[in-house]
Amino acid sequence: MSPGSPGAELESIEVDLLLEGVARQWGFDLRSQARPLLLRRLRRHLREERLESFSELQARVLHDGEALEGLLRTLSCTPPSLFSDAAFFRDFRTKVVPVLRTWPSVRVWHAGCGTGEDTYSLAILLQEEGLWGKCRLYASDSSEGLLADARTGVLPLPGEDDARRYAEGGGKAALGDYYTRDGNWALLQPKLRDGIFFTQHHLATDGSFNEFHVIVCRDTLLTFNRTLHNRVHGRLFESLARFGFLCLGRKESLARTPHVAAYEELEGTGRIFRRVA
Amino acid sequence: MSSMGLLVVGAPRAAAADVEALLALLPRELPAPVVLVLHRGPHDALAAPLGRRCALPVVEPDDKDDLVPGRVYLAPAGYHLLVDKGCVSLSVEPPEHGHRPCLDAVFESAADSYGPRAAGLLFTGHEDGAAGLAMLQSRGGRVAVLGEDGEGGEGQEGEVERLSLGTVGAWLARLAYVPRAKVLP
Numbered sequence: 149m150s151p152g153s154p155g156a157e158l159e160s161i162e163v164d165l166l167l168e169g170v171a172r173q174w175g176f177d178l179r180s181q182a183r184p185l186l187l188r189r190l191r192r193h194l195r196e197e198r199l200e201s202f203s204e205l206q207a208r209v210l211h212d213g214e215a216l217e218g219l220l221r222t223l224s225c226t227p228p229s230l231f232s233d234a235a236f237f238r239d240f241r242t243k244v245v246p247v248l249r250t251w252p253s254v255r256v257w258h259a260g261c262g263t264g265e266d267t268y269s270l271a272i273l274l275q276e277e278g279l280w281g282k283c284r285l286y287a288s289d290s291s292e293g294l295l296a297d298a299r300t301g302v303l304p305l306p307g308e309d310d311a312r313r314y315a316e317g318g319g320k321a322a323l324g325d326y327y328t329r330d331g332n333w334a335l336l337q338p339k340l341r342d343g344i345f346f347t348q349h350h351l352a353t354d355g356s357f358n359e360f361h362v363i364v365c366r367d368t369l370l371t372f373n374r375t376l377h378n379r380v381h382g383r384l385f386e387s388l389a390r391f392g393f394l395c396l397g398r399k400e401s402l403a404r405t406p407h408v409a410a411y412e413e414l415e416g417t418g419r420i421f422r423r424v425a
Numbered sequence: 426m427s428s429m430g431l432l433v434v435g436a437p438r439a440a441a442a443d444v445e446a447l448l449a450l451l452p453r454e455l456p457a458p459v460v461l462v463l464h465r466g467p468h469d470a471l472a473a474p475l476g477r478r479c480a481l482p483v484v485e486p487d488d489k490d491d492l493v494p495g496r497v498y499l500a501p502a503g504y505h506l507l508v509d510k511g512c513v514s515l516s517v518e519p520p521e522h523g524h525r526p527c528l529d530a531v532f533e534s535a536a537d538s539y540g541p542r543a544a545g546l547l548f549t550g551h552e553d554g555a556a557g558l559a560m561l562q563s564r565g566g567r568v569a570v571l572g573e574d575g576e577g578g579e580g581q582e583g584e585v586e587r588l589s590l591g592t593v594g595a596w597l598a599r600l601a602y603v604p605r606a607k608v609l610p
Contacts, residue, residue, distance in 0.1 A: 156540065156564055182514045184507035184534035189518070228519070367517045370488050374512065377489060399501050399515050401487040 162202035163190065169210050176220065176290075177352060180376035186223070193222040220291045223371075224262060230303070230310045230323070231269045233398065236366065237317030239417040240270075244362065244393050245277045254283045257360040257387065259351060260368030261287035264298030264344075269317075270364065271340045276320045280343060286358070288349035295348060301341035303327075305334045351380050356387040363388050367397035374404070381405040385423070394421045429457045429600050430542035431492070431508065433535045433561070435528035437551035438464040440572070441475075443590060444548065447571070448479035448497065450594050455481065455601055457544075458492040460508060462500040462531045464524045464551070472499050488515040500526035507534035522553035532557025541565030544600050546593070548572050558585070569596055 163186075164179075171177045178186065190202065197218070199205050208215045231237055248254050256274075261267045267287040274283050289295050306323055314323040327334035349357065351368070363384055369377050385407045388394055394411065396419040402408045411421040432455070436444045444463060451459065459481065465471060476483030476497070483497040486506075490513045492498065500506035504515040505526050514534070521527040528547065532554060535543040545561045547554045549572035562568045562585065569586040571593055588596055 156537070182507075182509060184509045184514050184537060185516050185518075187537055188507070188516075188530065188533065370515050370517065373509070374489050397488075397517075399485075399487050399504055401489075403487070404489060 159202065162206070163187065166190075166202050166206040166209070169206050170216065170219075173210050174213075174216055175353075176216070176350075178223065180352060180373050181223070181371055182373050185371055189223050193219060196222070217291070217293045221293055224289065224291050224294055228265065229313075230265050230272075230306050231313040231317050231319075232266060233366070233418075234313040234316035235418055236395070236398070236420075237269065237273055239414075239420055240395065241273060241277065241318040243414050243417055243420060244395075245273075245279065247393075248279055248283075248362070249277075251361065252282065254279065254362065255358060255360045256283055256285045256362040256364070257358070258285065258287040259349070259363060259365040259384070261289050261298060261346070262291075262294050263303075264301075264346070265303060266364070266366065267298065267344060268301070268303070268336055268340060269314075271344060272314075272319075272326055273317070275340065283343075285344045286360075287344055287346050288351075289346075290348065290350045290352070292348050295346050299341070299346050301336040301338070302330075303334045303336065305329060305332050351383070352376055356383055358387065359389050360387055361389050361392045362395070363392070364395045366395060367400065369400060370397065378405050381407055385410065388423050390423055390425075392423050394423065395419070396421070428542070429544055429567075431535055431539045431544070432457050432459045432600065433508075433531055433543060433545045434459060434461045434548075435531060435546070435554040435557070436461075436463050436548035437528075437553065439550050440548035443571070445475055445478060446590055447546075447593060448475060448481075448483070450597060451479060451481055451497070452597065452601060453480040453495075455495055455597075457494050457601075459497045460492070460500075460506065460531060460535070461497055462506055462526045462528050464528075464553070465500075465502050465526070467503050469502050471502075475499065486513040486515075489513060500531070502526075505530045507531060508538055509534070510538045522551070524553060528554030529557035532561045536561040536564040536566060539566070544568070546571060546588075546596075567600065569593075 167179045258267045274280050311323045327336045398418045402411055410425040412424045414420045472483050472485050481495055481497050483499055485501045486498045492511055507514040532545050543566040545558050545566055545568040547558045547570045549570050558568050569588050571588045
């Protein structure tokens with residue numbers, strides 16, 4: 149036995165106990181998260197909170213709702229900026245928007261919206277394409293704390309990189325037209341903010357809550373292990389109207405899910421799928 | 426004696442040419458998957474040029490792809506690559522040491538899910554990777570560093586084997602070697 153191994157064993161036990169405790173006390177089941185990712189984030193959380201062990205974290209989290217919220221915040225995964233992936237927004241504009249124009253009304257679900265940067269980017273895009281009037285945009289996340297941030301419509305001030313990505317994504321105006329500056333913060337147009345329904349929803353445990361024509365769920369399922377990943381894809385499938393669009397992250401695939409045969413990948417796009425069955 | 430289940434290679438950008446030379450040394454019958462993390466920009470197309478001289482296929486995996494022996498999995502641009510008992514787990518967490526993919530992350534995850542069954546090889550020249558490699562070593566994995574300069578590989582746990590491009594072939598051969606069980610009379 150190598151010198152480090154008993155420590156590794158013990159750490160693993162402590163993590164399991166922590167997750168078990170959080171599930172039973174708060175109903176947040178983190179046991180189906182991708183293990184290596186979870187370990188990294190838990191270790192980072194431990195460092196940031198200056199705690200010695202996962203047992204200490206467990207003691208704190210079980211008794212204190214705010215400590216739990218802090219933990220969930222560390223564990224959630226959010227794109228840090230507007231138009232974080234220009235190629236996706238460009239593809240959405242050229243391949244999906246023309247189809248949406250032909251529909252009388254469009255329900256869009258952004259699953260795993262975090263603090264809302266990508267949701268607001270999508271809202272700006274829909275507005276520029278003249279679809280804002282007939283679109284209803286629902287954005288969900290499991291963390292109420294992140295949603296509270298998202299609802300404010302206040303973001304760190306976008307920089308040059310954000311403006312460049314906005315233009316690369318096919319932006320038709322100037323990014324600055326969509327917010328007013330307040331020091332180092334950007335206050336987004338109230339029109340954008342008020343048109344988005346932010347709602348708490350756990351992809352892991354909650355059922356489908358509507359039928360949607362577009363579901364955007366990018367890089368959110370990276371944090372789930374394979375079993376949960378496939379189960380959530382079942383839920384997304386149930387929530388998507390026939391001929392609706394499913395938008396995944398650049399390195400996410402439907403290949404190992406039970407529903408792969410029901411989708412067609414749009415040609416020349418990074419992972420935008422159309423439900424055809 | 427546990428056989429090798431995974432070979433993890435981490436390299437800073439400056440070592441890209443040496444990485445190509447290393448890939449050419451990988452034996453075709455390598456009994457384990459190879460995970461390769463190289464510091465790279467957001468738009469690089471690397472898999473094709475890197476794989477030119479490699480006997481094994483070099484692929485950029487999608488999230489949750491299986492790790493199959495005899496393939497080289499190159500971390501895609503813009504994602505951290507982690508391993509999870511037989512499959513790939515990608516992540517979009519913030520860059521570490523200024524890089525995404527970063528090297529510490531992959532060594533750490535290999536230490537967690539493979540422990541003594543993982544082997545780690547780090548190209549020196551960057552601070553990123555040293556901590557992860559030390560963790561892999563402390564969990565019983567076989568580790569070595571490749572390169573001359575002092576930075577990287579100085580784990581807190583003690584001496585790390587130091588290789589050059591000339592000697593790495595023998596190291597790889599030793600990893601792949603599985604002793605036959607003794608026949609008892």
